[in-house]
Amino acid sequence: MTDKDFNLSRRSFIDRVLTATAGAGMATAAPWAVSAASAAAGAEPVKSNPVRLGVIGTGDRGRALIQNIAKSRNCTVVAICDSYAPNLVKAQQWAPTARRFADHREMLDARGIDAVVIATPLDTHAKLCFDAFDAGLHVWCEKAMARTIADCGAMITHAKAAGKILQIGHQRMFHPTYLNALKRARAGEIGTLTQIRASWHRNNAWRRAVPADANDRQINWRLYRDRSAGLMTELATHQLQVGNWFLDAVPTRVIGSGSICFWKDGREVYDHVALIYEYSGGRKLIYTSLLNNARYGCEEQIQGSKGTIEPELGRIYQEVPAKVLALQRMHKDVARGHKRTVPIGGATWFPELPVTTPGESLGWGEYDETMLQFEGFGEAVRAGKPLPGLLRQAYQASVASLLGEQAMDQNQAMTWPTNLVAI
Amino acid sequence: MGIAARVERFVAMGTRIELHVFGVGSEDALVAARRAIEGVDDALTIHRPSPTTALNDELLAGHSVAIDDPVLAEALIAIDAAHALTEGLFDPAADRRFAGAGWGDLVFDRSSARIAATRPLALDFGGFGKGFALDRACAALRDAGVVCACLSAGESSIAVIGEHPLGGGWPFAIPDPSRTDAVLVEVELVDEALSISTTVGAGTQAPERAAMIRPTDGGIVTAARCTVAIDRTGGAAEAMSTALLVADAARARRLLDAAPAQRFLYDLSKAAARTDDTARMQAA
Structure with a gap:
């Protein structure tokens, strides 16, 4: 360039x-x-x-x-x-x-x-x-x-x-797509935000080759517990920040399950994590990260009553309105003295597959x-x-990631700390 | 002053039921109609323990059975009639597990309500149950003084009592299940029932939906068809729309010619053609 x-x-x-x-x-x-x-x-x-x-x-x-x-x-x-x-x-x-x-x-x-x-x-x-x-x-x-x-x-x-x-x-x-997404969410375009599903899925060992003049702890430090909380601190932190940011709050508590499920190669940190972060009002951030399936990649699905935002894809989707039932229309027609043909016979069971409407771009760029x-x-x-x-956002995201690790390690719900440093 | 209208919506028979009552009728009419439908569901379902599953257990064991459930007994009588009406094409005993088995292998004595099978088989009432349930609901509504109502079991089974609240028949348009913007036929009903059967469209993908079995050879019907049948009773309409779906050309011709204004069969394999060309679409 x-x-x-x-x-x-x-x-x-x-x-x-x-x-x-x-x-x-x-x-x-x-x-x-x-x-x-x-x-x-x-x-x-x-x-x-x-x-x-x-x-x-x-x-x-x-x-x-x-x-x-x-x-x-x-x-x-x-x-x-x-x-x-x-x-x-x-x-x-x-x-x-x-x-x-x-x-x-x-x-x-x-x-x-x-x-x-x-x-x-x-x-x-x-x-x-x-x-x-x-x-x-x-x-x-x-x-x-x-x-x-x-x-x-x-x-x-x-x-x-x-x-x-x-x-x-x-x-x-600082990303314009995220900023635009937040702006549109705050403007009410996707209704009341009640849930965020976030994931960071990869299909690799997350392990680097160790040169002859180095050791594994130096190169693959992310796989050692005393050096890193693995997926939580290296990947989840980003998305937990997004969750706190869009929900305009910090979690009240977190529950989770972690395991070394696939890469049984001597690593100390989980290769599968699944957590639920609870926020006030019953809102939730559901987080998963794993290292042996990349189909769903990295994304935050920000879900509101009127729509969904997927910032990594840079798309905003409106909810597909419910089908207007023919008999309901007939009922209303009669009430106003109007008679017209009732379209009937459409299937009343539809497979509840993911909606694949293309949505609208949130803007993209370099x-x-x-x-x-x-x-x-x-x-x-x-x-x-x-x-x-x-700094407040960053601190809260780091705390959330480490609290999630504690919830998984201790196999119990962890409440948000009350002794954090004031910023 | 507007026409008084009441509606009851609930799930039964594996689908959404809507009962719309207009004008006169006792206050408990809708409740009675709902109970009638739920009673049929309880009697005819094969998805949970019921008089029908108990009957099937006995038939599969080769036993003769006395039917003591009045709803099931009435349904068997209606099915016997529908089987004859459809030249044997509506057959709730057709089952791929027992190739060649069918209603003809049953001995049903209406007077004693005893039934026996000459070979192992089981009954699956399928869509007939919805039409039959609407018949029972219509009867309950009439008993409650209702003279104007429209009942729907999953939109593919309709029954009406009397004329439209604003006079004349109840007008319905049957959409092409393979093209949401096209209509196959428009019909008007008065004191009649309507049944729509199809092998295409979203509804056919429902996970609990059983494949349509052709009783003549036990095969699964795969032709892209949509059939519409109108009759005085919902049970008969359901049986006829099912029969038309599985009929070969000759049988279909005979059934259609017997009531050309009430029975319709559309070949949807010619998807490129305009689907409102009903003359061409109807089976020759």
Whole structure:
């Protein structure tokens, strides 16, 4: 893509976000996106005095972040850090002038950065955050926040104490399709929201080949319980955030069942999870994730009395109205003195198969929301003021994912914690 | 002043029942009609224990049975008549499990209400039960003073009492089950019943619906057909629409010629043709 093409694409993307967030109530429903898009719309055409970032963790995700940061107008990667040398080498092509470090302490001590980006295994997030705050730096950290609910809260407490920005990566919160979906849901287009069915189904082992110079705990950290809650923290967190966001609440409690059902390869985390998150008023989020069937993929089916939204597919569907029965019409005709032929003989049993109406597009576009996340982060760092509302959403999503793990592990309903850190 | 109207809707006979009563009739008329239909359901169902399943157990065991359930006994009498009316094509004893078995293998003594089978078989009243139930409901409504009513059992079985509330016959249009925007035929009923049978359309996919068996050879009817029959009773109308569905060309011709304004058969395999061309569609 040429610079001109990219500028047009970027402009178009930001315009869509601005349009999606312009509706009534959106300023309170997605204030972070309003703030980030407004700042991005007024950004200078070329980078000047960008926020200097040091990226810790340059595996697949870290390298993807580096590429998105490169697209932003107000951030630049000046340092990269990874304890596994091959990852650093791979990352260098996207940040050729960045200084390289094998140890994050060395990177923090070397100074010359304004903030760190953390894209490391989950169990390391909290410690790295604390060290960054102690070094006087702001932090952008991948979701989920931390391995324990206590550490999630501690990250917030540390950020507050240090007076620094803590932003968590939840790209759907900046995606124009999701924002448009929320806008239309809030406008009542799908009626009263009572249930969300969310799933993330894959058909692979979720296991990576281990190079000769590494060990399995390093490479496949997501499969070890002390390092990750598996599907819950690495995948479900995104969708639980969407659920909380659309239902405008946090769960009251969660029940669930998890198992190592298919990939009996020595992994410690579940390869099948099924949970029900209960919300006030009897509303529910039903979540499943598994690793041996990909037919239903990744989706959130947001179900209301008048319609359904499927944001990953970018579609909104109206409920098909009930059939008007001929005899009911006849009854009304007689009441008003009108006689007409009654169409009769249609089947009164119809298979209750999934409705396959095509629905309507919610709008689609290039997947640049991660770029906008960083532009928002850059503005927050410059202003010394976090994007409003974002951290609360992220914290609640991480807590929900970890609470779900507890419900499955303990085989009992877990109520929403009452001792969470206030934001 | 408008015409007083009452309606009762409920599920029975495996389908949605609607009873629409207009004008006079005692207050408990609808309740009595509902009880009549539910009584038929209880007597004739084969989906839960009933007098019919008890009868089938005995017939399969080769026993002679005295029918002590009055509804079942009345139904068997009506079926005996319908079997004759349809040249044996309506046969609730036809069963793929017992190839060649049929109503002719039963010895039914109306006077003593005894029935016996000369070979193992079982009865499945199918759609006849809906028409028969509507007949019993119509009788209950008439006993309650009702002179104007329209009864529906799943829309494919209709019975009317008297004329339309606004005068004249009750006008009905029978849609093409394979094309929702087309009509096969329009009819008017007065004190009559209507039955529609088809091998195509959404209703034929119902999970509990049994395949239509051709009594002449025990095979499953697969031809794309829709049949319509009008008769004084619902039981007879159901039997005739079923018979037309399974009839070969010669038998179909005879049955249609006997009542051309009340019996219709549509070949829906010619889907590309206009389905309102009823002259062409009716079996030759």
